[in-house]
Amino acid sequence: MVADLLSACGRSDLGGFDGRVIKKMMQFDLTERERTILAVLIDHYVRTAEPVGSRVIATKYDLGVSPATVRNTLSDLEEKGLIEQPHTSAGRIPTETGYRLYVDRLLKSERLSAPEREKIKRALSIDYSAIEDILEQTSRVLARLTSQLGVTITPKFDQAVLNKVDLVQLTDTRVMVIVAVRSGIVRTILIEVDSNIEVERLRQTAEVLNEKLSGLSLGEIRRTIAERLRAEERGDPQVLKLFMEQHEHMLSESSGEELHTEGTINIISQKEFQNPEKLREFLTLLEERHSLIDLLKIKTFANDITVTIGTEANIEGMKGCSAVTRSYQAGQIRGTVGVIGPTRMEYAKLMSLVDYTAKVLSEILSR
Amino acid sequence: MVADLLSACGRSDLGGFDGRVIKKMMQFDLTERERTILAVLIDHYVRTAEPVGSRVIATKYDLGVSPATVRNTLSDLEEKGLIEQPHTSAGRIPTETGYRLYVDRLLKSERLSAPEREKIKRALSIDYSAIEDILEQTSRVLARLTSQLGVTITPKFDQAVLNKVDLVQLTDTRVMVIVAVRSGIVRTILIEVDSNIEVERLRQTAEVLNEKLSGLSLGEIRRTIAERLRAEERGDPQVLKLFMEQHEHMLSESSGEELHTEGTINIISQKEFQNPEKLREFLTLLEERHSLIDLLKIKTFANDITVTIGTEANIEGMKGCSAVTRSYQAGQIRGTVGVIGPTRMEYAKLMSLVDYTAKVLSEILSR
DNA sequence: GTTAGCACTCTAAGCAATAGAGTGCCAACA
DNA sequence: TGTTGGCACTCTATTGCTTAGAGTGCTAAC
Secondary structure, three states: HHHHHHHOOOOOOOOOOOHHHHHHHHOOOOOHHHHHHHHHHHHHHHHOOOOOOOOHHHHOOOOOHHHHHHHHHHHHHHOOOOEOOOOOOEEEOOOOOHHHHHHHOOOOOOOHHHHHHHHHHHHHOOOOOOHHHHHHHHHHHHHHOOOOOOEOHHHHHHHHEEEEEEEEEEEEEEEEEEEEEEEOOOEEEEOOOOOOOHHHHHHHHHHHHHHHHHOHHHHHHHHHHHHHOOOOOOHHHHHHHHHHHHHHHHHHOOOOOEEEEOHHHHHHOOOOHHHHHHHHHHHHHHHHHHHHHHHHHOOOOOOOEEEEEHHHOHHHHHEEEEEEEEEEOOOOEEEEEEEEEEOOOHHHHHHHHHHHHHHHHEEEEEE | OOOHHHOOOOOOOOOOHHHHHHHHHHHOOHHHHHHHHHHHHHHHHHHHHHOOOOOHHHHHOOOOOHHHHHHHHHHHHHHOOOOEEEOOOOOOOEEEEHEEEEEHHHOOOOOHHOOOOOOOOHHHHHOOOHHHHHHHHHHHHHHHHHHHHEEEOOOOOOOOOOEEEEEEOOOOEEEEEEEEEOOOOEEEEEEOOOOOOOOHHHHHHHHHHHHHHHHOEHHHHHHHHHHHHHEEEEOOOOHHHHHHHHHHHOOOOOOOOOOOEOHHHHHHHOOOOHHHHHHHHHHHHHOOHHHHHHHOOOOOOOOEEEEEEHHHOHHHHOEEEEEEEEEEEEEEEEEEEEEEEEEEOOOOHHHHHHHHHHHHHHHHHHH
């Protein structure tokens, strides 16, 4: 156990910190013992949720030193801001900085067992008719396997490539615009027209739109639609005009980024949420979807697992919570999956789990 | 106040009880005083969340009788199972039966104020591109105005009338089926075909489907699709076959009944959910969407406000909770909106609020 | 039928005492 | 110089006890 931890101290290839954090990190010149004790302390605290004292560290993990020695080291670690005491007669608990260092440098990366991999693969291999279905299932799987909150976000539409536009007359004054992009996602909006439009004319209008726009990304369309349709003389001018007016609404960067969360129950049974104030804060965060969406979107570019600890993302409600996320790929576009839970979480386990789940999901969606 | 309550005692036109409950109800021959005191007690308890004692009833509400007299009446009401004592030295609180009688016979129906009506109308008058958007908004409005959990359920698809089927080739082996029904709702599924299908052939297949099926309700289609398409010789046989196989999935009775909930935070600050066990139970109910859907669906037929108190609906997690719901209309099809909260809720207020909201929603959706 | 009075019950809050956990520091030791 | 045992000190959590207060049920009188 101790040997494992020691051997793991040098690694830093499990990403998740940006430049700013690295710089901060470099200030910590920890001795071998300090690193070992910090790792042991975090491991133990994550399991028990109780402040860890010197005696436990010295006896339960055979470090070969006495509690008194451990006490000295703990004192040093506290001075460096990596651990803290809730009160004088209690043991130590990790600080945010402590967790950050642990995740970046001390963590021993875990490999998922074959049965676990199998379980994830099987759970995600469902018949889905819309991308939302499989994302919902993914949140559920993550929630169940991790006992945390499972989160997914639908892909960012901006880079999606338009496959086909379709216009359907619903009533005399109502036309439905169906926008299908290449990855099998479809969005619809309704536009209100003044008067009934002939079927043939509507068909022709759709044809014009397809001709001019299909194959372009929605982002491109959003930016250049006015130009592209300006000189167009075929099709129904009213519908074209409305389409242009509505495109902002439909194609806007943030639209369609839907958040799925699953496993709220897991969270409320966690010890840190016994405090009603804390719980309230967290549930508020959950219902204020946009800040969560921001959190998940922020690192969609990275193709690696991302760990956001506490208030690192500058989100009020995340105090005391961490997120482990990773982007997935669906054709040309990307979204994010992950889990959120108390800072006191099993980072190694969750990281490998989220990582694998995102990979399986990408695989399925790219088929 | 008291006069109001007395005058309201005779009314029973605010629906919500079925035959079984009426029968039970008839056993209660309450005296005038008993009715007044029960009403006063419930009103007071709803406001304070504290057991109500004889002194409060006798002094705060000028009934013209002494606490001792009230005590006798309370004792009678307890015998009849309408109120109970948490413990000997506490006041009384209403039982489920007590609430039921109150809602059915004692409640003074409230009329929403003009500003409140205006507020609801304005809040619901949003630009929506999908029915889900306005339902989400409706849950939010209900949650905000009632400080309870706002719930909406998308309309029951079965009675929706098919407007148009569209087939879009996404990749070589993937075809998207778009089903649009008359009220502006659209559903999509993906089917996997063996090989690329010519555009013209796909168009023709869609034409066949439209010709044979549009104008029928999805329920009819579900029941008779095999017959209707059996002898068909036009169109792509493989696509037609897959369409028939998938129709069950897509058109099935329960599919597409999506539940929106909003305002979990309102709930957790309620006094009854301070007990973590209770809270846990409720959140479990929230995540196990299907029993909630059942609860909301059950009385979609009634065109009147429905109050479900505690375990009346035989749902485990509803113990200690009540729901006030009403159906809304979107073209030919119907869904449900409402609020859920602790049994200790302001029934009169919530009933008028949900009622009005459902009406406004129906109006908007039927335009 | 109503009411005042009173004994009784139960809860919630405050208080003191106690046990236990863990620390920090000092002096001794290798 | 780093490590260790010992010990006084601090703080928390638990327990038991007491008390104040709220509310009832019952009885006897009106």
